[in-house]
Amino acid sequence: MSIFITVTLSLLEGLLTTFKIFALTLLMALPLGLIISFGSMSKIKVIKWPIKTLIWVIRGTPLMLQLIVFGFGPGLLGIDGMDTFVAVMIAFVLNYACYFSEIFRGGIEGIPKGQYEAGAVLGLKKSQIFFKIILMQVVKRIIPPMSNEFLTLVKDTSLANTIMIYEITWNAKRFMNSEHILWPLFYSGVFYLGFCGILTLIFGYIEKKLDYYKG
Amino acid sequence: MKILEIKNLRKSFGKTEVLKGVSFSMEKGQVLSIIGSSGSGKTTLLRSINFLEEADCGEIYVDGKCIYDGASTKKLTAAQIRENQLHFGLVFQSFNLFPQYSALENVMLAPKLLAKERPDFKHNKKEIYAQIEEEAKALLTRVGLADRMNNYPCELSGGQQQRVSIARALALNPKVLFFDEPTSALDPELTGEILRVIRDLASKDVTMVIVTHEIDFARNVSDRIIFMADGVVLEDGTPEEVIDNPKCAKTRAFLQKLNEN
Numbered sequence: 026m027s028i029f030i031t032v033t034l035s036l037l038e039g040l041l042t043t044f045k046i047f048a049l050t051l052l053m054a055l056p057l058g059l060i061i062s063f064g065s066m067s068k069i070k071v072i073k074w075p076i077k078t079l080i081w082v083i084r085g086t087p088l089m090l091q092l093i094v095f096g097f098g099p100g101l102l103g104i105d106g107m108d109t110f111v112a113v114m115i116a117f118v119l120n121y122a123c124y125f126s127e128i129f130r131g132g133i134e135g136i137p138k139g140q141y142e143a144g145a146v147l148g149l150k151k152s153q154i155f156f157k158i159i160l161m162q163v164v165k166r167i168i169p170p171m172s173n174e175f176l177t178l179v180k181d182t183s184l185a186n187t188i189m190i191y192e193i194t195w196n197a198k199r200f201m202n203s204e205h206i207l208w209p210l211f212y213s214g215v216f217y218l219g220f221c222g223i224l225t226l227i228f229g230y231i232e233k234k235l236d237y238y239k240g
Numbered sequence: 241m242k243i244l245e246i247k248n249l250r251k252s253f254g255k256t257e258v259l260k261g262v263s264f265s266m267e268k269g270q271v272l273s274i275i276g277s278s279g280s281g282k283t284t285l286l287r288s289i290n291f292l293e294e295a296d297c298g299e300i301y302v303d304g305k306c307i308y309d310g311a312s313t314k315k316l317t318a319a320q321i322r323e324n325q326l327h328f329g330l331v332f333q334s335f336n337l338f339p340q341y342s343a344l345e346n347v348m349l350a351p352k353l354l355a356k357e358r359p360d361f362k363h364n365k366k367e368i369y370a371q372i373e374e375e376a377k378a379l380l381t382r383v384g385l386a387d388r389m390n391n392y393p394c395e396l397s398g399g400q401q402q403r404v405s406i407a408r409a410l411a412l413n414p415k416v417l418f419f420d421e422p423t424s425a426l427d428p429e430l431t432g433e434i435l436r437v438i439r440d441l442a443s444k445d446v447t448m449v450i451v452t453h454e455i456d457f458a459r460n461v462s463d464r465i466i467f468m469a470d471g472v473v474l475e476d477g478t479p480e481e482v483i484d485n486p487k488c489a490k491t492r493a494f495l496q497k498l499n500e501n
Binding site for chain 1: 290291292318322323325326328329330332334336337338339340349350353354392393394405408409412
């Protein structure tokens with residue numbers, strides 16, 4: 026029984042780190058994704074094409090590889106002392122910002138031109154049109170693809186164990202070596218499942234909240 | 241003084257010239273209808289005057305003041321375009337209400353955002369907002385929607401939505417209110433309620449320009465009618481002159497076709 030409690034406590038400790046990666050990634054990748062989506066829709070080519078290339082590279086390579094690049098790259102280049110957790114955050118934020126940007130782009134481009142024009146003839150500024158009229162409609166449209174990304178992110182945090190971040194999966198694997206038991210790894214699934222279950226409920230609630238209007 | 245004067249307005253999209261030098265003017269309180277077949281440039285004319293498109297050349301005067309001069313080499317800034325747009329109101333064919341806001345919120349949105357630019361906004365925020373709400377409610381009552389103010393666009397019929405959008409345009413007290421085929425997206429039984437609202441506005445001396453296919457309505461409500469074809473104004477006169485005694489063969493052909501349908 027005591028080993029069960031030890032494992033549970035260890036996994037809970039890992040869950041804290043997992044949650045930290047999850048929350049910080051969202052906090053930074055959502056606004057950054059919006060900025061990147063503006064860049065990818067820009068009419069200015071010197072902005073648009075570098076951004077498009079960045080999105081292609083980030084979406085076209087494995088997140089695990091990106092983690093390794095940011096985790097070990099600085100050391101190879103002779104830059105010492107970069108915190109591993111910072112490297113993890115850079116990789117996650119950049120990766121998710123690029124995915125989010127494509128979802129934002131789809132949402133923004135899906136809003137009918139008439140909404141912008143109605144705002145313009147009412148004398149609204151471009152920023153007012155975006156924040157007061159467009160954004161709310163974009164949010165409603167992107168909730169389903171976003172909920173997918175959020176759930177994927179919960180599980181992707183487990184990749185951080187490849188560069189020695191002590192999140193749930195790392196803590197579960199630890200017992201394979203120290204105690205020669207495998208079940209903590211299976212048990213860790215419960216924590217992911219619980220986390221994703223709560224997110225699913227939250228998204229369901231938001232969707233219901235936004236159901237008062239169509240369009 | 242003329243409230244609106246358009247001189248030689250031209251606009252091309254690529255190689256297609258849609259407006260080939262359109263001129264007209266109108267007095268305060270007048271109702272002007274623009275008729276003509278699809279592709280004659282009516283909608284582009286409205287969009288150019290409302291700065292949704294920038295004309296290639298020509299001049300636009302409001303109350304004698306030049307707000308657009310195509311000969312000027314300086315491009316209008318976003319702030320100038322915005323200022324110009326505030327002279328006018330535009331009611332779209334497809335309403336374009338903001339779906340996430342109730343009817344009342346749709347009407348109040350622009351006045352509330354504009355009020356923030358007033359110097360006394362910080363001191364009198366409450367009073368200003370209360371006044372805006374009162375005016376918005378009065379406008380919605382005027383278009384017959386006193387009991388639907390808190391409904392969202394998706395809960396309203398097409399005719400009701402269009403009436404909200406008329407109230408929304410009126411909320412900024414435009415000098416000229418433009419209608420771009422306001423009944424074309426509506427079922428025939430709903431057009432009557434829109435036409436009633438426009439007729440009521442006409443009786444209150446609201447200056448209006450109406451692009452429409454409803455010839456009988458145009459004849460009834462308008463002080464003047466313009467017939468456009470291929471990007472130019474072919475007729476400009478009273479309803480009797482344009483509809484009953486058209487000068488041009490094209491006008492006669494257009495009116496005849498409408499009668500046949």
